[in-house]
Amino acid sequence: MIEPLKTVPISFKVNGRPVSLEVGAGETALHAIRERLQLTGAKEGCGIGECGACTILVNAKAVNACLMLAAQMDGTSIRTVEGLAGGGSIHPLQKAFLDHHAVQCGFCTPGLLMSAAALLKEHPCPDRRTIADGLSGNLCRCTGYRQIFQAVEAVAQGEKEKTQ
């Protein structure tokens, strides 16, 4: 009788760095990222795809890491909030969230930043409705969303001015 597969070898990139891991056949990407790689920016809120606190980028698309199997990361390029900034300074979205007071308890913030990054990549000049739709999978219990939307608009506006 063939034994069921208990672990799976995977190789992928996380924040530009090549990684190889043995993961459990039923292990989530969120668990592997947080517990094996110690990248604890992505949070576990609901664990069922409702809150967006666990959002990461998989091949530049926003994904709920709690709903993804770790084995599915094989061959992908993963970006977490730890890899959002670069070159020794914070990402424009991180700065805008601070400037616009879009952070209170901060539990939702890593997921929102990753969703906002994916949104701006797809829609560099989003209107308020597009921002609301793009961030609709990320729940925030503290801010009321207005400051978050303003922060994303400020980054979009800044990028637009740079190109003019």
Ligand code: FES
């Ligand atoms: S923890 Fe993944 S969506 Fe809530």
Ligand code: FES
């Ligand atoms: S800042 Fe607290 S949940 Fe969003």
